[in-house]
Amino acid sequence: xxxxxxxxxxxxxxxxxxxxxxxxxxxxxxxxxxxxxxxxxxxxxxxxxxxxxxxxxxxxxxxxxxxxxxxxxxxxxxxxxxxxxxxxxxxxxxxxxxxxxxxxxxxxxxxxxxxxxxxxxxxxxxxxxxxxxxxxxxxxxxxxxxxxxxxxxxxxxxxxxxxxxxxxxxxxxxxxxxxxxxxxxxxxxxxxxxxxxxxxxxxxxxxxxxxxxxxxxxxxxxxxxxxxxxxxxxxxxxxxxxxxxxxxxxxxxxxxxxxxxxxxxxxxxxxxxxxx
Amino acid sequence: xxxxxxxxxxxxxxxxxxxxxxxxxxxxxxxxxxxxxxxxxxxxxxxxxxxxxxxxxxxxxxxxxxxxxxxxxxxxxxxxxxxxxxxxxxxxxxxxxxxxxxxxxxxxxxxxxxxxxxxxxxxxxxxxxxxxxxxxxxxxxxxxxxxxxxxxxxxxxxxxxxxxxxxxxxxxxxxxxxxxxxxxxxxxxxxxxxxxxxxxxxxxxxxxxxxxxxxxxxxxxxxxxxxxxxxxxxxxxxxxxxxxxxxxxxxxxxxxxxxxxxxxxxxxxxxxxxxxxxxxxxxxxxxxxx
Numbered sequence: 051x052x053x054x055x056x057x058x059x060x061x062x063x064x065x066x067x068x069x070x071x072x073x074x075x076x077x078x079x080x081x082x083x084x085x086x087x088x089x090x091x092x093x094x095x096x097x098x099x100x101x102x103x104x105x106x107x108x109x110x111x112x113x114x115x116x117x118x119x120x121x122x123x124x125x126x127x128x129x130x131x132x133x134x135x136x137x138x139x140x141x142x143x144x145x146x147x148x149x150x151x152x153x154x155x156x157x158x159x160x161x162x163x164x165x166x167x168x169x170x171x172x173x174x175x176x177x178x179x180x181x182x183x184x185x186x187x188x189x190x191x192x193x194x195x196x197x198x199x200x201x202x203x204x205x206x207x208x209x210x211x212x213x214x215x216x217x218x219x220x221x222x223x224x225x226x227x228x229x230x231x232x233x234x235x236x237x238x239x240x241x242x243x244x245x246x247x248x249x250x251x252x253x254x255x256x257x258x259x260x261x262x263x264x265x266x267x268x269x270x271x272x273x274x275x276x277x278x279x280x281x282x283x284x285x286x287x288x289x290x291x292x293x294x295x296x297x298x299x300x301x302x303x304x305x306x307x308x309x310x311x312x313x314x315x316x317x318x319x320x321x322x323x324x325x326x
Numbered sequence: 327x328x329x330x331x332x333x334x335x336x337x338x339x340x341x342x343x344x345x346x347x348x349x350x351x352x353x354x355x356x357x358x359x360x361x362x363x364x365x366x367x368x369x370x371x372x373x374x375x376x377x378x379x380x381x382x383x384x385x386x387x388x389x390x391x392x393x394x395x396x397x398x399x400x401x402x403x404x405x406x407x408x409x410x411x412x413x414x415x416x417x418x419x420x421x422x423x424x425x426x427x428x429x430x431x432x433x434x435x436x437x438x439x440x441x442x443x444x445x446x447x448x449x450x451x452x453x454x455x456x457x458x459x460x461x462x463x464x465x466x467x468x469x470x471x472x473x474x475x476x477x478x479x480x481x482x483x484x485x486x487x488x489x490x491x492x493x494x495x496x497x498x499x500x501x502x503x504x505x506x507x508x509x510x511x512x513x514x515x516x517x518x519x520x521x522x523x524x525x526x527x528x529x530x531x532x533x534x535x536x537x538x539x540x541x542x543x544x545x546x547x548x549x550x551x552x553x554x555x556x557x558x559x560x561x562x563x564x565x566x567x568x569x570x571x572x573x574x575x576x577x578x579x580x581x582x583x584x585x586x587x588x589x590x591x592x593x594x595x596x597x598x599x600x601x602x603x604x605x606x607x608x609x610x611x612x613x614x615x616x
Binding site for chain 1: 335337342343344347350422425430431433434435437438439444445460490493494540550557558575589591592593602603610611
């Protein structure tokens with residue numbers, strides 16, 4: 051009897067949760083579906099949900115009429131580039147703070163975090179003018195620099211929380227067993243640090259890929275990543291729903307897939323360890 | 327354990343990060359402060375000079391400033407209310423036993439990974455458009471007049487778009503907190519005959535309070551800077567109806583080229599964000615034991 055009741059409750063939960071999940075996901079699903087329609091079908095009234103002439107015309111047109119892959123490549127270079135440069139700077143810093151904490155380590159960490167609280171619009175003008183005068187406007191290098199700096203605090207924080215979970219005694223044990231510094235780094239530290247570094251990399255690629263303040267303000271055409279490219283569909287191209295959907299689907303697909311792998315790291319990375 | 331040698335090495339390893347962040351923070355900050363006291367318009371070169379508090383005076387007395395502050399507050403509060411209330415309900419729902427929980431969670435979290443320009447344009451054109459949008463079709467189907475969301479309720483529409491993107495974040499964090507709730511506590515309350523509401527208000531909500539605070543503070547930092555969603559949907563209009571502080575400063579500095587005025591606005595935005603940041607930093611600092 052009790053079991054029947056739980057099963058009934060479970061069924062109701064399942065039903066409600068799936069319905070809500072579907073509703074929240076619907077705009078994304080609708081975008082994906084529309085990208086496979088023709089322009090006429092995309093604005094047909096009443097709209098057809100599944101029974102339309104599935105085709106890839108919109109995708110072809112997006113690439114033909116605007117250099118889509120250039121912007122895709124810009125997004126890859128900017129998000130991956132800034133994350134890798136950020137990691138190269140952050141790994142030693144997080145490493146030393148986690149294993150050789152000093153009196154002021156906590157203050158340094160908090161101060162680094164505070165730079166993340168600076169609203170971008172507060173420093174937009176100086177950065178814009180510096181970029182204008184140094185020829186960095188609308189260059190990928192310029193955006194890699196800005197993205198590295200705005201994500202550096204998050205990268206350091208995430209790495210710090212991961213590194214702190216590596217027990218320091220294990221290093222001493224390895225040393226006792228006669229391991230050289232090289233052995234120590236390759237066989238002991240690296241395997242333990244890699245998962246944390248990978249999670250940090252994943253989350254920061256996602257954050258940089260979707261960043262839309264600096265990319266919109268500091269790029270025009272050449273270095274525009276997908277965020278800025280899609281913004282150019284604002285009007286009137288936005289009224290061609292199939293093309294808008296195709297461009298949007300291609301812009302969000304890689305990150306949706308990466309994002310699903312990074313759910314746990316997301317909480318850790320974005321709450322700075324305040325919620326576990 | 328830490329020797330003199332290893333301390334020096336540690337300082338050496340940390341210095342690039344410190345120097346870069348220090349430069350990133352101080353140089354633009356000092357420049358913004360400096361510009362905010364200057365007459366500096368990119369269209370009128372050679373008319374510079376110190377003007378004292380004039381830029382601040384103009385910024386504060388601009389009627390757009392008051393509406394931008396109101397809009398900023400409405401946007402932040404509106405999104406916070408939707409995402410926190412919705413996030414709590416969703417976290418409780420997702421914490422229940424069900425089939426296919428993993429898949430539902432993936433569906434709910436997905437909007438967080440959609441870049442702001444995509445979500446804004448998809449909502450603007452494919453849902454809110456008064457002629458071909460999905461809501462227009464829906465309204466027609468049930469015999470209502472189509473409603474031009476972004477023209478007649480621009481701020482509310484933008485709140486919807488932004489809230490859709492942040493709801494997953496709130497849900498995910500609250501769900502994480504929910505899962506650390508001791509189920510024995512709930513069972514004990516149940517045995518004592520506590521109603522579902524009593525359990526929610528006396529056990530679940532107090533347990534979530536810390537996570538809720540974190541969600542509110544982090545989201546506020548990001549929501550004060552909402553920009554892309556406004557740029558591609560309404561461009562701040564009609565009039566100033568959907569212009570927030572960030573967008574107002576952008577308009578003054580990069581569209582009207584008034585660096586001085588924009589910088590004064592920037593200083594104000596920094597002060598506002600810092601008020602929130604102080605509370606957030608305190609919460610995080612308490613949790614960090616070194």
